[in-house]
Amino acid sequence: MALTFDPFREMDRMAARLLTSGGTERSSSWMPMDLYRAGDHYIVNVDLPGVDPGSIDLDVDANTLTIQAERTIGSADGAQWLAQERPAGRYMRQLGLGSDVDLERIEASYEHGVLMLTIPVAERAKPRKITVEQRDRQSQISAGGSGENQAPSSQTPAAAGSSTES
Numbered sequence: 001m002a003l004t005f006d007p008f009r010e011m012d013r014m015a016a017r018l019l020t021s022g023g024t025e026r027s028s029s030w031m032p033m034d035l036y037r038a039g040d041h042y043i044v045n046v047d048l049p050g051v052d053p054g055s056i057d058l059d060v061d062a063n064t065l066t067i068q069a070e071r072t073i074g075s076a077d078g079a080q081w082l083a084q085e086r087p088a089g090r091y092m093r094q095l096g097l098g099s100d101v102d103l104e105r106i107e108a109s110y111e112h113g114v115l116m117l118t119i120p121v122a123e124r125a126k127p128r129k130i131t132v133e134q135r136d137r138q139s140q141i142s143a144g145g146s147g148e149n150q151a152p153s154s155q156t157p158a159a160a161g162s163s164t165e166s
Contacts, residue, residue: 049113
């Protein structure tokens with residue numbers, strides 16, 4: 001088996017790990033995601049290949065969704081590494097959620113290395129139709145309504161229809 005070793009590539013990789021790790025939790029660059037809206041739901045797909053589903057932790061605090069996962073690389077006892085390019089460790093990503101989502105009904109599933117979150121849009125944020133009431137202008141005028149130069153009638157509708165007998 002032929003292996004190529006590029007010392008500059010290795011130095012770049014080590015520098016990137018040091019600059020982005022920030023301690024024990026790594027940056028979100030390892031957790032690429034897609035986010036889109038489909039109807040009245042937002043869909044988030046997060047790539048988490050090789051992650052044990054039991055290590056995935058989802059939390060919502062205020063309007064922030066936090067995704068945490070851990071990936072471990074198993075090795076046989078006494079193995080000598082020739083190359084180790086697959087990242088391992090604990091990873092975290094946070095998403096700011098707007099006020100237009102229903103935080104109580106978020107659903108999550110994990111299949112084939114992809115975490116899928118379904119975030120429903122809140123009822124108050126869904127588009128809705130507003131009905132327009134149509135008022136009949138003729139009925140307003142005949143009921144003593146909005147005639148501009150019309151003198152107010154001193155008779156009530158009941159009195160206007162009655163006749164006096166002598």
